[in-house]
Amino acid sequence: MPAPALRRVRAGLAAVALGALVAGIAAPPASALGTEPDNRYSSKQPYIAPTTDDIAAYQPAPAGYRPLATESVARHGSRGLSGYKYDALLRRMAETAQAEGGFRSPEIGAALLANIDALTAANVENGYGMLTGQGAAQHQGIGARAYQRNAGLFAAAAAHKDRIVAETSGEARATESGENFLRGFTAAASGSRTPSADVPLESRPDLLYFHKVENPDGTEKAVGSPERIRAQAYEDYIAAQTGDGGTISAAMDYIESLPASVSSAEDVLSGIFTPAFIAAIGTDAAHRWYNTANGTKGGPRACAPGADPVVDPDACGDPKKSIKTPVDAAMTLYNLYIIAADMEAENVPPHAFDFSPYFAGHEADAQWFATLLDAEDFYEKGPSLAGHDDTYRVAQPLLDDFFSVIDARAAGGDVAATFRFAHAETIMPFAALLHLPGSTVQAPDVPAPASPADVYGTATNPWRGSLVSPMAANVQWDAVQRRGVDPSTKKPWTPLVRMLVDEREVPFRDGCTPVAPGSHWVKLTELKRCLSGIPTPESPLLDGPGRR
Template sequence: MNKQHLQRGLFSSVATLAAAATLMVGGVTVSAPAAVALEKDGQYYSSKQPYVAPDEQTVASYSKAPAGYAPIYTESMARHGSRGLSSYKYDALLMKMAEAAAKDNGFTSAAVKDEFLANLKAITAANVANGYGMLTGQGADQHQGIGERAYQRNKTLFDAAAKSGDKQAIAYQSSGEARATESGENFARGFNAASGGELADSTVTPADPAGTGEAAKFDKTPNTLYFHKTDNPDGTTKTGDALKIAQEYEDFIANDKTIAGAEDTIASDPQLTAASHDLLRQIFTDDFLAKLADGGYTWYNTADGTKNGAVNCAPGADPAKDADACGEAKKKIASEYDAAMDLYNLYIIAADMKNENTGSHTFDFDRYFRGDHAADARLFAWALDAEDFYEKGPSRAGQNETYKIAQPLLDDFFNAIDKRVNGGKTVATFRFAHAETMMPFAALLGLPYSTQQAADSATDVYTYDNNEWRGEKVTPMAANVQWDVVAKPGNDPATGRAYTPLVRMLYNEKEIGFRDECMPIAKDSHWYKLTELKTCLNADADGKHNTLGDAARLTDGSNPLVPLVSEYASWWQAPQFNEDGTLKSAGKVLNRKVLAENDEKVVAINNAAAKGATATTPSEQQQRALSDRDADKDVATAFRDGFGPVIGAYFADGYNDGNLDKVAAVMNDNGWSGNPAKNVNQYPRPYVTDRGTWAPIADKATGFNQNTGSNDLAGLPKSLNIIKVNTDADGKALGSDGKLHAPDYPKNSYEGSFPSGHTNKAYSRGVVLATLVPQLAPEILARTSEAGNNRIVLGVHYPLDVMAGRIGGQASVAAYMNEHADEVKAASDQLVGYLTARCKADGNGDTLEECIANTGADGSNGYRNSFVDAVSTKPVTDRASALEAYRARMTYGFARTGAAGKAFTAPQGASALLAYAYPQLTDAQRDAVLAATAIDSGYPLDASSQGWERIDLAAALSATVSIDRTGKVVAVTPAAKPSVVTVTDNGGNGSQHNGRPSKPTVTVDANAANGGQLSRTGADVNAVAVAMTLLALAGISLSLWKVRR
């Protein structure tokens, strides 16, 4: 176990499962699940499970490429094959323990002592002979077989490459670790033997060779194959983005309190302690074990077993040739669990050393795990799997670090295909790495057994009962992922462009589909369009993938957005499902009035936006909406408008060239998934053909939803007059950014509509920018609201969906700012510093505020938008109209569903959103500002949003806040930039400004000075509304303003 949580002695009080095999976690006993996979043999080898090659029937069942398509490329990533012990540690420490037992009469008998010592000496000698950490005979055989079968599967590709005469070649890559390279060497031997060596010399020349001889053709690529550590296997340190990714991951593992707590919960399970004692008492006396349990013994992996002893090297080893034959001094046995786990590790590695387990090196560790002790093995496997699951696999709900680290590898897969499709000569790329590579990659791809996260809880932890993740299934020795690519010559008559290449995947040489979000070319096909995979696998390139799993997607308890938008359940009763996924009950409209208004608004906005569209060219607003489909990924394009043309260009440059990497990190790292709420509510999309028969189940034959439902629509129309964007054969159309984007009509049709995930993500970006540059908050937030509104423009969401997305986006940013204040501060400094430097260099001002004023970014030369509709009725041409557009989209003009005039209480943590606008205010004072600028109560989703629906962030970030001498907020006034003044009374001379404030003020009855609860009456809120709009909307009546909200 190579990380600190489970290894640092947390298991000193852990325990075991009884022979009946039940698990108790957090005091709750759960029955053992039915044995799965290789568990049925009672072996429990965890991630040391030897590779099981596919049988002939599996190989024969691989699907053929569609007619007219031929193979053009294949690529893979494989874990190294079976190996011996990675270093002299488990055997070394148990030998120290055995020596003490021999001295203190601690063995149960002389025969047991002799047998145990003989086993230890034999496995150590076998590893010395083989080389610690190196492949065993099994490992070599595994990869030779995989290489042979890789050639046979793509024989036509490789035979054509050998005969082409245009220098087509194979690329071999390694993490740089010796056993990874050795695995690749054996793969190449099997491949070349099968092919007759026809491409043995046709290899890509590596930029950084992994060694000499056979290793010379392997390129060391630790950035994609050893991404989990800042230090590479060759001792160098990563740089650039690779270093940043590794540092963030290492920091996550070292400091995530939830994971540490979950591992503590597992470590403190009393059954593991019982299992440890049960296992060891086969060998050692109870008195000896009692002394160990009481702290009477501690053995370090040093020559004399003491903490500061000399280096301990395996007997007979040559450290100059095998550095791993000398152990790590920090490893120790200080508890029964430590010793039992070391013995378990020898048991599971012995399964990978069958070729070496012979002659004078014969050992038998199976004998300690037979019969009732198989239950012990199961518990130790669970403990080992838990550490891997939390630190390298899907981990806990809400985290994305274990997904992010594998993104460069997925990018490399796609980039390699693109190079080949665009004329590259490399016909295959074979990569060799580690379990630490495979586990995050499997989670990122959503491979079988890697789709489900554990709860975001330190007590409700991963177990074999509640999660199917198993090391033996996810990453056995030599585990591999292989992609085959086929192409069809000529142009597709439907599009006039080249046919899209197709891809299929093998996982451990079994043909599988990509995750459910990806649509194959036909029902039951394993072939997918390359464009489809780029969309569905990179849909959340910030790391928040749909692979967050069933727990995140289908439960309603752990995702913070679910309760904030739960008022929706009073208008619509979601369909329910049986355990096998079939429909149990259809959906039912509970409030026809609210959902009818929802229908009217989506049709009005969508139809207005479609004016001017043709059969081949989307309208101008549709093109803008298509571009915004990827606003969360292409932040520079989507949000530059919010800064105005001049500063916006600076922002885009800095974001794209990496100068704003800290800003990007904050935007990419915050945010909550909208999928849990989407799956809880399951409302049909506005564009589906029949909302009455709609059910949220994909029909892969058509690419749409299954029409198997019988929803009670309470008289609402079964279909709406939604005008779809005309798309090409790949389901895409040209956006305003000049790129092709998918409006996602087929893919989204079987996903629930409420809430809007894209709006949620857009706000998680836009709110960050608005809080860090509050001088332009109204413009940035108006642009953000446009991105959300554009989901309605495309006809893929209703206004209520978008309103819910705003709630989730701003709430998630506030949560992130409270939890990651240092990262946000660094991002703020970077953004303001960079923009200021660019402004100064171009003569636009020495400060950012001067630059904003000189370029007109907060006025008529700022964010502009000419699109209007029934909700946002005026073009955005300046700040006043930007504020008006933002307010209008806060409620979309819905009639109230609750009472007006209710007191407003700021949501917990919301004050963080004002921290950079008003750094001199306390949290309570900032809450007062939120109260003063909040809209009235009673609009849809207000009842469940805990105040988030009412927060007018654009107004709150653009005001002058007046406080009296006691610190009480007495007035909030619309302003060109956020500021704070101290006044002697509610209108007298202030300490920062002479005379009375020149703009209308709002008196706030809030006990901000002493932290009392902040609340407003309905009348107060109406007064705020008047004050905040007078400057921008002179002459417009309050009643008209209410309608336009």
């Protein structure tokens, strides 16, 4: 649990942002990172809230249609380090450098050690892997805007005693995100008629933690269940593809061996360590570091100083993690640099830290390191290899649930809103399944890549972690319906749906025909056809002829 002082800092940051939103004015930015994703941060990019212009650009529903339902899935908000890993490894390496005179100066060494220790202390106080102050503020803002965008829906829902449903993967940071979303929703709705958002978050690892057989609480998906079969198939595919002889393994080996990896590592490390020390990394046991208490392979368990492993098991490291090359060392430092962007509220005395000087003037190197992280996520969680859908087919049940929620509501159900909270491992495959912006291009399926054209690369592929799955990334669907019977189908009017990605309205994928040219609204039957291959005789156009 966070200490009282840090809880006050986190609450203060979230309250300032939330208060501004509820007052109807733009919240002060939680970060000075600008209004566009910064490709240096990969998927650790802090969430960028929509501008007033983004919100003003939302298209109204066609005449005669009324709000029916809204639903979403979101990644957890900004968090700290997921475990005692990068900070532990870099400290073991820094201790060796200090003992051997491997820093460019004693002052540089002392500063690096102090920054590592401060970052570790901040994570111990906040809890490894837990939501930070930024993360709380991000989801409170998203929740507030979800209410404001659909205030009419919620007023009508309150009159009919309809409900709000909230679901979580079961992981603590996802649950925290949902709690803060609902807190923001409630504050924005204060004084208005709306269904109660004081609802428990239902744990749905089957739907929101579909990538692993083991659930966040340590249980496993039921033997023989569809969700276990899917998770096992995904895990088996990734194990085969990333193991010896796997195409993804070959692609990653090729990308990581490119000259930019070595040169970027040397560029960054040379500002901290001596050339002799950099050259020694990985050459013998004394210059290979493992995530153990003494840095040796098979050494005693490493836990963050001051942490209680019973309360925070993530504060103890995985001993298999290591630094064996200069690229490993630079990537370890880079991972501390990018997580710092998500810990602004925690970056305060007595544990203030600053990793930005190590990358000052090395922005291109940071972007290359982001490319290395992006490549791994792209191959294992995103569009991946041409001709394969194994990495994103696993998200199909989530898409089915999006459809089911609207079907149930249109059939007279009492759930007006469904809000889901999960992870990058949920959002990335879902984005690929939906062909969302940035998730439309696969990489060549080349078992033995021989050129950059054979693998993922930023020159030929738009996929970026900072775009596809920043912290608090979200996909929201709003559904509307017209009363009465459609004379062309002799059935109730089919609901229409529009989509927001990170609260910006975007069209559905190519091949999904909107109800009119230029519209972002699409019939539910058309979405089922173009996204899931379910045929329909109904015209996608309003008042249009049926399909032939």
